[in-house]
Amino acid sequence: MQENMLVMPGDKIATEEEFLPGSNTYAEDGIIYAATTGRVKIADGKATVQTVARDIEKINRGMYIVGEVTDNMRSVMFVDIDTIYTKSKEFIAIKDGKIIIERQRPKPAFRERRGEAPRPERPQAPEKDCGVGDIILAKVQYNDPDAYTLTLDDSDSGVIHSVCDRCGSELEYNSKENVLICKECKYNQPRKISPHYNNAKSVEKLLLMT
Numbered sequence: 001m002q003e004n005m006l007v008m009p010g011d012k013i014a015t016e017e018e019f020l021p022g023s024n025t026y027a028e029d030g031i032i033y034a035a036t037t038g039r040v041k042i043a044d045g046k047a048t049v050q051t052v053a054r055d056i057e058k059i060n061r062g063m064y065i066v067g068e069v070t071d072n073m074r075s076v077m078f079v080d081i082d083t084i085y086t087k088s089k090e091f092i093a094i095k096d097g098k099i100i101i102e103r104q105r106p107k108p109a110f111r112e113r114r115g116e117a118p119r120p121e122r123p124q125a126p127e128k129d130c131g132v133g134d135i136i137l138a139k140v141q142y143n144d145p146d147a148y149t150l151t152l153d154d155s156d157s158g159v160i161h162s163v164c165d166r167c168g169s170e171l172e173y174n175s176k177e178n179v180l181i182c183k184e185c186k187y188n189q190p191r192k193i194s195p196h197y198n199n200a201k202s203v204e205k206l207l208l209m210t
């Protein structure tokens with residue numbers, strides 16, 4: 001449990017061994033739960049939930065999100081999704097996002113039977129649109145029980161901030177060659193680049209449309 005963590009009714013906050021249940025919480029079988037939506041506060045040995053002025057909604061299908069790529073597995077990348085703040089609302093992610101990496105399908109067997117020359121093997125590594133540490137703009141394609149499935153397929157989506165794999169310096173967008181190039185070592189990395197790269201204002205505008 002973290003202080004200031006956003007909770008919804010029924011979310012587990014702490015145990016009664018750790019804290020006493022404070023306002024806007026209730027205890028059941030030794031577990032303290034949030035009774036309302038708000039932020040967790042700890043004071044004088046009590047865990048309480050402080051209500052927030054804004055309405056809170058869950059991020060849902062069809063929305064644009066911003067998040068950081070945290071893990072790169074063989075066929076899936078995980079994304080830590082940021083809360084979206086509007087004037088009157090807060091859109092929160094109740095779970096991680098994931099990007100499924102498309103794999104090259106094995107070529108169909110009938111090609112060879114027809115006597116066509118087999119094409120050279122493609123490299124094994126699947127194409128990836130982003131890497132760990134990248135900040136991405138993506139669209140929520142599905143709201144699955146375990147995670148939000150995100151897509152980078154539409155024209156606005158892609159990497160909006162990234163640093164160099166080699167030296168950690170910021171990558172800059174080079175419009176001539178349509179690549180991201182390191183300011184320091186000039187290394188360039190293949191990415192699916194969003195047209196909103198390093199443009200917080202236009203990202204915000206897009207997020208507020210949803």
Ligand SMILES: [Zn+2]
Binds near residue numbers: 169
């Ligand atoms: Zn570099």
